[in-house]
Amino acid sequence: MKSPCCTSALSAKSGWLLDLYPGGEAGLKVWMLTDDDERLCLDLAFPVTIYVVGDFALLRQAWVYLKGWDLILERQRRRDLFSGDLDVLAITIPRPEQVRLLYYDLTEQFPMLDFYDADIPLSLRFAARYKVNPLGRFSVDEQGEISTLDSPWELEPDPVPLRILQLRPNSNPAQRTPTHLEVTAPKRSFRLSLQPAKLFLIGLGAVICKEDPDLILTDYGDTWLFPLLKELSEKYGISLNPNRDEEKDVHTRPGSSYFSYGQVIYRGAQSHLFGRWHIDRKNAMLFSKYGLAGVQEQARVTGLPVQEVARKSPGAGITAMQMLTALQTGVMVPVKKQQAEGRKSLGDLIRADRGGLIYQPIIGTHHNVAQIDFASMYPSIIVGHNISPETGHDPTAPKGLVPQTLQPLLEKRLALKTQLLKLNKQDCRYAELKSRSAALKWLLVVCFGYLGYKNARFGRIEGHEAVTGISRELMMQAKEVAEEMGFRVLHMYVDSLFVQQEGYRKKDDFTPLLNAITAKTDIPILLEGVYRWLVFPPSRRDPRVPVPNRYFGAFLDGEIKARGIAVRRRDTCAFVSETQWKVLEILGQVDDPAEKYDEARQYLQEQVRALRDGSIPPEKLVVMQKLTRELEAYRVSSPAARAGQQLVEAGKEVQPGQMMRFVFTRGKPGVWAQDGDEEFEMRRVDVERYRLLLEREISVLFQEETQNRHSNNWITQPVHQPAFAFYARSLRL
Numbered sequence: 001m002k003s004p005c006c007t008s009a010l011s012a013k014s015g016w017l018l019d020l021y022p023g024g025e026a027g028l029k030v031w032m033l034t035d036d037d038e039r040l041c042l043d044l045a046f047p048v049t050i051y052v053v054g055d056f057a058l059l060r061q062a063w064v065y066l067k068g069w070d071l072i073l074e075r076q077r078r079r080d081l082f083s084g085d086l087d088v089l090a091i092t093i094p095r096p097e098q099v100r101l102l103y104y105d106l107t108e109q110f111p112m113l114d115f116y117d118a119d120i121p122l123s124l125r126f127a128a129r130y131k132v133n134p135l136g137r138f139s140v141d142e143q144g145e146i147s148t149l150d151s152p153w154e155l156e157p158d159p160v161p162l163r164i165l166q167l168r169p170n171s172n173p174a175q176r177t178p179t180h181l182e183v184t185a186p187k188r189s190f191r192l193s194l195q196p197a198k199l200f201l202i203g204l205g206a207v208i209c210k211e212d213p214d215l216i217l218t219d220y221g222d223t224w225l226f227p228l229l230k231e232l233s234e235k236y237g238i239s240l241n242p243n244r245d246e247e248k249d250v251h252t253r254p255g256s257s258y259f260s261y262g263q264v265i266y267r268g269a270q271s272h273l274f275g276r277w278h279i280d281r282k283n284a285m286l287f288s289k290y291g292l293a294g295v296q297e298q299a300r301v302t303g304l305p306v307q308e309v310a311r312k313s314p315g316a317g318i319t320a321m322q323m324l325t326a327l328q329t330g331v332m333v334p335v336k337k338q339q340a341e342g343r344k345s346l347g348d349l350i351r352a353d354r355g356g357l358i359y360q361p362i363i364g365t366h367h368n369v370a371q372i373d374f375a376s377m378y379p380s381i382i383v384g385h386n387i388s389p390e391t392g393h394d395p396t397a398p399k400g401l402v403p404q405t406l407q408p409l410l411e412k413r414l415a416l417k418t419q420l421l422k423l424n425k426q427d428c429r430y431a432e433l434k435s436r437s438a439a440l441k442w443l444l445v446v447c448f449g450y451l452g453y454k455n456a457r458f459g460r461i462e463g464h465e466a467v468t469g470i471s472r473e474l475m476m477q478a479k480e481v482a483e484e485m486g487f488r489v490l491h492m493y494v495d496s497l498f499v500q501q502e503g504y505r506k507k508d509d510f511t512p513l514l515n516a517i518t519a520k521t522d523i524p525i526l527l528e529g530v531y532r533w534l535v536f537p538p539s540r541r542d543p544r545v546p547v548p549n550r551y552f553g554a555f556l557d558g559e560i561k562a563r564g565i566a567v568r569r570r571d572t573c574a575f576v577s578e579t580q581w582k583v584l585e586i587l588g589q590v591d592d593p594a595e596k597y598d599e600a601r602q603y604l605q606e607q608v609r610a611l612r613d614g615s616i617p618p619e620k621l622v623v624m625q626k627l628t629r630e631l632e633a634y635r636v637s638s639p640a641a642r643a644g645q646q647l648v649e650a651g652k653e654v655q656p657g658q659m660m661r662f663v664f665t666r667g668k669p670g671v672w673a674q675d676g677d678e679e680f681e682m683r684r685v686d687v688e689r690y691r692l693l694l695e696r697e698i699s700v701l702f703q704e705e706t707q708n709r710h711s712n713n714w715i716t717q718p719v720h721q722p723a724f725a726f727y728a729r730s731l732r733l
Contacts, residue, residue: 013040014139014149016160017132018214019275019305020123021248022097028122029245031275032140033160033214039244041275044144048096048125050103051078051332052089054113059089062110070094071102078116078332081390081401081458088116088332096122103335116332120323127303128327134299134306135160152300153408155415160296165213173224174652174675181225185211201232205240215277215306216242217292222280226250226271244275257657264628266657270311277307284310286442293432294439301409301440314442318405318450321443322458325405337457357472361491361498361536361546365593369490369500369553370510371528372517374474375417376441377495378448379410380523381470382463387451389460393470401458406447413440414524421526471495478517478525485513491536493548498534505530505556529555532591537700552701554588566697570659574620575690576697579607583701597702604698611690614682621685622674624659639664639671646673664689 015034023029028046033039052062063073072092077085093099103118123134130146132138137149137158150157165185169178181192181204192207194200208216218225226242230250233240242250251272257264268283279295281287287295287310299306302317303324309317326333374380387393388400399407416437423430450456452464471494478497479489487499504510507530517525534553539545550564560581566572567581583600587593610616625640631648634641643662644654652675654660661674665684672680 012139012141013038014137015040016158017134017136017138019134019277020126021274022095022122023245023247027095027097028126029274030126031244032138033162037161039212039214039275041245042140042144044146045094046096046122046126047072047092047094048099049090049092050099050118051076051116052091052106052110052113053080053086053116054110056087058110058113062089062106062113065109066091079330080116080334081326081331096125115335117327118335120327120333121304121308121320123305123308124303124320124324124327127324133301133303135296136300152303153412155412155419157300162214163211164215164217165208165211166217167221167225168219169224172675173220178224183207185213197232198236198238201229201236201238201240204229205238208240208242212244213276215279215292216273218278218280219282220280221278222270222283223255223268226252226278227269242276242278243273248274255655257655264626264657266627266655266659267311272307277305279307279310285313286439289442290435290438293435297436297439298443301412301443314446315450315453317443318447319456321405321409322401325401326458329401329404331401334457337455337459354472355468356494357475357492358494358548359489359492360548361551363536363538363543363546365533365535366490366498366500366531367533367591368505369498369531369534370504370513371531371534372497372499372510372514372525373528374478374495374521375414375524375526376410376444377471377474377523378467379406379444381467381474382447382451383407383410384522385466385470387463387466389451389458389463393463393466402447402451402463406444409440409443413437413444416440417526474521474523477520481516481520482513485516487513490534491548491551496528507556529559529561531561532556532588533593535593535701540696540700550700552584554584554593558588560584560588565700571623571625572697573623573690573693575607575611575616576694578620579604579694580697580701583698587701593701600701604694608691608694611694612687614685618663618680618682618685621663621690622661623664624661627654627656627658627660629656642669642671643673643676645669646671646676646678650677652676 013032013034015032015038017030018033018039019031021029024043026043026045028044030042030044031039032042052059066073071094074090074092076088076090078088078090080086091102093102099118103115106113107115127133130138131148132146133152135157136152139147139149141147163186166183168182170180170182170191171178178194180194181200183190183192185207192200192203229240229242232238251274253270253272255267255269257266270283271278271280279287279292284295290297295306295310298304298309298314298317302309302320304312304317304320323333325331381387383403383406384395385393386395386397386400386403388402391397391400416433420430420433420437423433448464448467451459451467452461453459475492475495475497479492482489482497482499487501489497489499491498499510499513507527510527510530514525514527531553532555534551536546536551539547547564552560552562552565554560562568562584565580567577567584582603586600586603587596590596623639625638627640627644631641631644631654637645639662640660643660644658646669647654647660662671663674663680664670664686665672666686667684670686672678672684
């Protein structure tokens with residue numbers, strides 16, 4: 001497959017920005033999907049400027065050190081967000097690929113200097129200069145001048161006519177060796193056998209050449225397929241370059257473990273392409289939450305390339321947006337955060353860092369309950385109260401960098417959510433709008449945390465504390481409004497209220513309350529829905545104590561919503577979560593869940609019989625738990641650690657943060673690692689353990705009956721004999 005030539009001499013074209021990276025004769029390769037269905041590579045000059053700040057004598061030494069290099073050196077006045085205008089050494093580098101090497105050289109030679117704009121992604125520099133984000137529409141004239149044709153904040157951007165090639169092995173390579181690849185192209189689907197390997201390599205190369213996809217969407221592409229293609233290519237001496245730009249090799253990044261927000265996270269190896277994209281659905285952080293439509297939406301608004309944003313956390317997206325705002329407003333971006341938290345006494349810390357407002361819910365089953373949520377409360381507070389590291393929270397000050405970044409994002413998300421509320425769920429537009437809205441929601445969710453994140457370049461803990469303080473006051477105002485209007489407040493959780501009033505059942509009944517709260521707080525509040533019944537279960541350890549973040553219920557239309565129970569946890573095996581969800585669906589058919597207890601009991605007994613008979617498929621018994629440290633660091637070998645040890649013994653590498661998949665078995669070692677080499681034997685399943693897991697998770701659904709049967713006696717039960725056991729025995733599980 002021959003890639004289109006990169007050129008700066010061309011006829012006028014318009015289309016979408018697909019990809020860009022350093023290269024070409026001029027310095028920057030820009031791939032454009034044109035309106036007439038061409039994939040065009042532009043070769044553009046793109047000099048990059050970084051800034052250096054520090055002692056004048058050191059800056060003079062740096063000037064002398066760089067004099068004679070192919071660089072432009074200037075003394076300029078530039079703005080630092082915290083320090084104001086500064087005298088800086090501006091270094092303009094003619095080619096983008098030289099920036100990193102120059103930066104590393106200078107930091108080694110002059111470690112006492114501070115550097116700005118030295119590690120900004122190239123796509124953000126391009127967006128700041130030309131106002132064209134990834135997937136943005138633009139035009140280029142005969143002289144190579146670029147003009148933007150749209151905005152990332154448009155609610156209905158023109159759909160990008162992408163060619164997508166999907167590749168998926170017929171089995172998980174970590175569990176057993178695949179025999180063929182399932183190929184889905186725009187106009188055909190077929191299977192490609194992996195044997196003989198030489199023919200497979202030639203065949204896949206022919207498919208990529210014929211289809212010329214803009215996106216190769218894979219399962220296990222990062223961790224299996226692309227490494228396999230490289231191995232086979234070297235073995236047989238057959239070149240297979242999946243890039244559209246054949247002058248480039250596949251860019252690979254090794255897997256790594258890192259610590260973030262109190263947990264260890266593992267990021268698998270990555271394979272990035274040039275001129276087209278590669279996304280591994282199994283290695284893309286939140287792909288399962290919002291799919292390809294959400295990934296494209298995040299690329300549009302963050303300015304990060306599609307391949308990058310698919311694999312990065314939403315926090316990286318918010319950081320990119322803040323960098324882009326800084327570039328557009330003439331603020332320098334420091335390589336390292338320079339503002340430390342001020343000293344506080346213990347009393348100051350207790351008063352300032354209290355988090356969001358959380359009430360203890362009223363335990364039990366409640367009927368005709370409305371859940372009302374502030375629309376993106378924390379971002380709305382940041383924007384409305386002008387909370388930014390350089391402004392504090394002074395609404396009268398010029399709009400800060402963080403509110404400037406969030407305002408268009410917040411407005412677009414609210415507009416999309418308003419559209420969703422007006423659409424029928426069967427509407428063909430609903431799924432894509434929901435994915436796009438979810439992608440923006442994740443960005444808004446993390447923006448508050450990044451105000452207080454220790455490494456956030458534009459973060460400050462005082463801003464983080466101010467947001468939570470204001471949110472607590474707003475929640476109290478909302479509670480007072482509701483109670484003044486005769487509502488009973490059952491629960492409040494950060495930005496949600498659960499209220500009820502006799503005779504109020506339909507959605508329209510709660511409209512006056514929503515209007516009154518919005519008028520009082522100046523933040524939009526939306527009706528999540530009205531539950532025909534809603535349960536706040538007690539703690540398993542003490543039935544007198546509620547759990548703030550655990551509830552489940554059925555809306556008026558029968559839709560189930562649950563938080564904090566097994567169906568919402570990743571470590572629950574499919575057998576337990578699917579059983580719990582089915583029970584919820586049975587209970588959700590009526591206005592009073594107690595009316596369906598007998599039917600639910602019958603279904604549970606059938607499930608337990610199926611478990612004992614060995615008719616539950618083994619894949620539904622797989623439990624996922626994360627390795628939280630190196631195997632050698634475990635004092636007590638957890639199930640995940642034992643599964644990890646089996647993988648090591650099978651010659652496979654494990655790292656902290658990886659998810660271990662295993663089945664509980666009788667005898668030692670007590671688990672069977674799904675990704676190991678040992679064959680699974682159904683007779684080894686620890687049926688009793690799975691029965692107890694089911695009892696534990698199902699009993700929480702029978703709140704009313706458990707309380708009625710136990711009365712006050714179950715309160716006195718010791719911790720080692722929890723209250724849920726009574727109902728489990730009554731079901732004869």
